[in-house]
Amino acid sequence: MRYQDLLQEFAWKPVIEGGAMPQASRVVVGGMGGSALPANAARFLDPTLSLSTHRDYDLPEVVDTDALHIAISDSGNTVETLSFAKAAYERGLKLAVIDAGGELADIAEKEVLPFVRVPSGLQPRDSLFYLLNALLALIGREDLRAALAAVSFDADAAEQESRSLAGTLTGALPLFYVSRTNGFLAYASKIHVNETAKMPAVANLFPELNHNEMQSFDSSAPEAVVALARFVLLRDANDDPRIARRMDVFAELMRARGRSVTEVPLLGATRAEQLARHWFVMHRTARMLAEARGVDPDTVSLVEDFKKRL
Known part of the structure; x- marks a missing residue:
């Protein structure tokens, strides 16, 4: 990846599609590997964010029924994340999705869930700033998105x-x-x-x-x-x-x-x-x-x- 490619990720503007975006003061992100990284990156940008990460099947042992649950899978086919998304939907929890296609995209469209589709073709670790921009859009942190868009370095x-x-x-x-x-x-x-x-x-x-x-x-x-x-x-x-x-x-x-x-x-x-x-x-x-x-x-x-x- 070149520097110019990175600047393109910083400036990318995600579009929230599908259902209405639910409001919540707390967020639980379900994701594995590189697809879990944007949650950590968001907390790096603002350590006060009330955001936790679930890197496993299903839901956390203590389910936060008031939180927004966001399933992130770059491929859209990560089995643990699909399990997380299905469990959250079946429990009637607030749910949104970030993907580049795959089965998770099918679920989001079928169930009319709010979702952001990121550009495909990259390894999740190389798609970090697309995924991070999508996450920040879903949780309404345009200030952090603006900070990313303003980044430049030697x-x-x-x-x-x-x-x-x-x-x-x-x-x-x-x-x-x-x-x-x-x-x-x-x-x-x-x-x-x-x-x-x-x-x-x-x-x-x-x-x-x-x-x-x-x-x-x-x-x-x-x-x-x-x-x-x-x-x-x-x-x-x-x-x-x-x-x-x-x-x-x-x-x-x-x-x-x-x-x-x-x-x-x-x-x-x-x-x-x-x-x-x-x-x-x-x-x-x-x-x-x-x-x-x-x-x-x-x-x-x-x-x-x-x-x-x-």
């Missing part, structure tokens, strides 16, 4: 950052560590590396990781894992100073033990710019890693094989 500088990071992570086990408030960016980094580069990766949060995961890198055992570990600290100038201090001390301790630590600044004047720029950096980094490994960055053959065997 694509050449981002490309150079990606090239440098890919060089560090080639043949390694990346561990993306970040503050809790920026947790989605570490998770998105992991997903890019998993799906595009076909490499294992870890995402975790400060300060929690200082109470457990960090300890596993104090000794050399298991050496095979420690030797591959490359810590990537995502640094935000707006982080709580106490978290920034934890990152400083962590980096100091790991480097003293011979571990590789790379610090990546989260640049951008707004949350929307931080989200978009880091997503682009990791998109490009993962594709460079895939090229270095000689693997197809776009296919997810193991995931597809698994689905067929079900």
Whole structure:
């Protein structure tokens, strides 16, 4: 994906079709994999959003009968999301749909549910900002859509950052560590590396990781894992100073033990710019890693094989 393609996603204007859009102060999103990412991205843009994510079959154990339930499946055929949508409809819950076609689209049209159809042909992770725009339209957050549409950044500088990071992570086990408030960016980094580069990766949060995961890198055992570990600290100038201090001390301790630590600044004047720029950096980094490994960055053959065997 080129920078211009990304700008096109930012500026895309979703159209709500089908039935009347119900009003609700709380939202439950049902989605899997890349189709669940827009819910996390929306909360990154506004952490005060009353929005939860259900990544499973059926409905959450505690059903919020007043909430708007939104089923998101880029393919329209994700079995867990279809289960979520059908259960919500059968319970008479407020329900809306985001898809690019498939069975979920058929359900939305048959039952006259409000829906947004996103452009097709992309992997869900590469369709993030189409899906996010659709979600924000359904929940009436035009202010956040406007913030996305206003995003721009230096694509050449981002490309150079990606090239440098890919060089560090080639043949390694990346561990993306970040503050809790920026947790989605570490998770998105992991997903890019998993799906595009076909490499294992870890995402975790400060300060929690200082109470457990960090300890596993104090000794050399298991050496095979420690030797591959490359810590990537995502640094935000707006982080709580106490978290920034934890990152400083962590980096100091790991480097003293011979571990590789790379610090990546989260640049951008707004949350929307931080989200978009880091997503682009990791998109490009993962594709460079895939090229270095000689693997197809776009296919997810193991995931597809698994689905067929079900």
